[in-house]
Amino acid sequence: MTAPSAPLVFLPGPTALHPRVALETRAALADGFLSESHRSPRFRACLVAMEEALRSLLEIPQDHRILIVGSATEAMERIIEGTVTRRSAHLLNGAFARRLRDVAVNLGREVVEATVPDGQGFPGSPDRFRDPGVDRLLDGAELLAMTQNETSTGVRIPPDLIHALADRAREHGALSVVDLVTGWPSEAVDPARMDCGFFSVQKGFGLPAGLGILVVSPAFVERARERQARGQVTGGYMGIPALAQVADRHETRATPNMLAIRLLAAVAEDYARQGREALDGAVRRRAAVFWNAVVDLPGLTPLVEAGPSRSRTILVVEVAGGSGPLRDRLARRGLLVGDGYGPGKGRHLRVANFPVQTDPMLERLLEGLRNEV
Amino acid sequence: MTAPSAPLVFLPGPTALHPRVALETRAALADGFLSESHRSPRFRACLVAMEEALRSLLEIPQDHRILIVGSATEAMERIIEGTVTRRSAHLLNGAFARRLRDVAVNLGREVVEATVPDGQGFPGSPDRFRDPGVDRLLDGAELLAMTQNETSTGVRIPPDLIHALADRAREHGALSVVDLVTGWPSEAVDPARMDCGFFSVQKGFGLPAGLGILVVSPAFVERARERQARGQVTGGYMGIPALAQVADRHETRATPNMLAIRLLAAVAEDYARQGREALDGAVRRRAAVFWNAVVDLPGLTPLVEAGPSRSRTILVVEVAGGSGPLRDRLARRGLLVGDGYGPGKGRHLRVANFPVQTDPMLERLLEGLRNEV
Structure with missing residues (x-):
């Protein structure tokens, strides 16, 4: 669409x-x-x-x-x-x-x-x-x-x-x-x-x-x-x-x-019709792909340590030196990711990984991150 | 449209x-x-x-x-x-x-x-x-x-x-x-x-x-x-x-x-761009046309007496014997008018005459009323 x-x-x-x-x-x-x-x-x-x-x-x-x-x-x-x-x-x-x-x-x-x-x-x-x-x-x-x-x-x-x-x-x-x-x-x-x-x-x-x-x-x-x-x-x-x-x-x-x-x-x-388990399965799979890619990228650190306390649907990344320029470069590639909230403003990327986001969208985001960090 | x-x-x-x-x-x-x-x-x-x-x-x-x-x-x-x-x-x-x-x-x-x-x-x-x-x-x-x-x-x-x-x-x-x-x-x-x-x-x-x-x-x-x-x-x-x-x-x-x-x-x-006076002018003109027509129709009585206390935008008509059948007949002609509210339910017609309603719409409604009362 x-x-x-x-x-x-x-x-x-x-x-x-x-x-x-x-x-x-x-x-x-x-x-x-x-x-x-x-x-x-x-x-x-x-x-x-x-x-x-x-x-x-x-x-x-x-x-x-x-x-x-x-x-x-x-x-x-x-x-x-x-x-x-x-x-x-x-x-x-x-x-x-x-x-x-x-x-x-x-x-x-x-x-x-x-x-x-x-x-x-x-x-x-x-x-x-x-x-x-x-x-x-x-x-x-x-x-x-x-x-x-x-x-x-x-x-x-x-x-x-x-x-x-x-x-x-x-x-x-x-x-x-x-x-x-x-x-x-x-x-x-x-x-x-x-x-x-x-x-x-x-x-x-x-x-x-x-x-x-x-x-x-x-x-x-x-x-x-x-x-x-x-x-x-x-x-x-x-x-x-x-x-x-x-x-x-x-x-x-x-x-x-x-x-x-x-x-x-x-x-x-x-x-x-899809069922909650299927929605969660897709969300979890994409979160895993995201974090696997992010650990290889310089200057990006997960805010929350791996494990059950790390959200599957709101992926928060700390960006060394501030998140603003990276968000702007991603936006110029047509990839809109969130800023940090409150105390995290200007420091974090927040990436939504809801059921509405898709595998091809995530691939495009990771390609953009690899090129722009 | x-x-x-x-x-x-x-x-x-x-x-x-x-x-x-x-x-x-x-x-x-x-x-x-x-x-x-x-x-x-x-x-x-x-x-x-x-x-x-x-x-x-x-x-x-x-x-x-x-x-x-x-x-x-x-x-x-x-x-x-x-x-x-x-x-x-x-x-x-x-x-x-x-x-x-x-x-x-x-x-x-x-x-x-x-x-x-x-x-x-x-x-x-x-x-x-x-x-x-x-x-x-x-x-x-x-x-x-x-x-x-x-x-x-x-x-x-x-x-x-x-x-x-x-x-x-x-x-x-x-x-x-x-x-x-x-x-x-x-x-x-x-x-x-x-x-x-x-x-x-x-x-x-x-x-x-x-x-x-x-x-x-x-x-x-x-x-x-x-x-x-x-x-x-x-x-x-x-x-x-x-x-x-x-x-x-x-x-x-x-x-x-x-x-x-x-x-x-x-x-x-x-x-x-039209201006509030123009909106009110059109609303008043249509209300006058409506009430002039209604006084000639049998079984319909304005709920509020003529004068400054009568609304220009919500035209309420008492229907002798109840409003339900008339509303249904109008609906079959593609004319949707409101029921009475609260104590007026089933007894009144409420007709919206907002700026969004138009002169041709009103003509169609009056034609419907003349045929259905």
Whole structure:
């Protein structure tokens, strides 16, 4: 679908568009969908199709709800506003983990946190999280927030560790909340094992920006409803109890980004046909090819050491002397890679390796890197 | 641009698409815009273009800011969350005025209200609002909320009355907030005369849904900043102080609906070239033609009596015996008109008469009505 002169996009999000996006958008412009009511049978059918495709792709249990917001950032606000009265606990491994912590602080909640330096993973195995440090962190916390794949640094928490930490949270009566913005759809994080996973569509799903999705457990909704019943504020209009109620009717609370919902239905159906394992397999294979090539190139160093803490979908490379000139040379070859984020700005390359990127794209990128470093 | 078989859309929103939407969306799919960062020079230029077009079209003073959210409903939440500590005052003339009141209640604020029955306007002239009732309403209120054009009932508050009420609010130290969801761009409500006007793009602007805009005064932002400085919660991440700060840099707080911003720039530029007076002139002329025709048709009665309280852009007709069958017959002729909203469901027709609807469309609708009533 790409014209010969169009650049290849490896930006960490908004990223390259899935081929279904152009086709489905043209269809939506032609068939009147965008001028219909969000209460119309056609839009409701589209919403159901989107939900079913996500359930199939991400293995979402039937009793978990799919809630619709405007962005992953809005998701963070709705989560804290809806489910935390006093205190939330946060594992901090980068800028987006800190963002969720900041949301809690801004909303007047106490926060407790465990921090690793940017670029490092939480050490050890699921067992390590039986240590007394985790118990102290969770003591009195209503929620444990984790970032499975830190988009700012390319640090990963393996799914088995996420599941173990969610179990640990549950033992303490805390909800588990996982940022899966650049983890899903390829990472095997199981929605049945946690209370809330959220993402925005312009990253792992290859869609235009403007939609956020939360996948939430019955316990998550129940917590928000209990708080509301006790007279606590859970939101102005789009709070968790209200979003859960409309989700049960396959409706939305306000007029949503209808085009994005139709596009997500199409892309999630496509990915569900391939299956999450196949998506992850391709992502892993390309990540391995990338790192094998990068170790031979001068001045390039992986930010995250090899192993389970290194992201498969956000490949972060430290560039000796700064990343700006190399990014510019790659861009002149039609290869768009991301800058570092926050503290990594000007120092790192961030290369998206989502399901929407392809083997031939990666080959072109590696050829460009070999010629330009 | 419309195929002969495509229906003509008079739904009150999402409504008919402006012709620029299809062209500009195709361009955005082809030129890589949707895969760029929202921090990229091209997106920032688009944001500046959107702001300048809105400033020109709506005559927004340079010191007023343009803030970006996901929907008009989200705008309501950000307004109350950001600027009201204790009490807000509401003029209630329909379902969307009640929604903003409900947002304040849900966020734990006290509300005081003045109500007219659905379908009736606030009586009298700007002078009437010098009466003691208004003073009582505003006493201790931090904000006066008004709905200029009630999308649920087609009741209008004339701009001079909006301006007078905003002045009255200011005398009491209250901010004036105006729902302009189906008023702008054609209604001559002056942003310089009030503290906040807000709208979503799928109504008067003829765009796909998924974007809300607030136009706010320096006093509005200052109020939110003062509250924040006193330790009051103004939002988790996308609160008014944060949205104002990024607006000053021509940035957005999170990755926004980039396509919608580009589309709004294009349509607002087109409307700014025509000028707000020309848009309103066409809207008024078509409304007059519509009502002149309707008085001759059996079983159809305007919900709102003729005069300044009757909306020009949302034409609401009561149908003797119920509106469902007539709507169905019109739909079979390719004429889509809205159902009543809330209490009016099944009883009213709601006909959108935005700048995006045209004279030939209206002629076709009247021909359909004459044949089907």
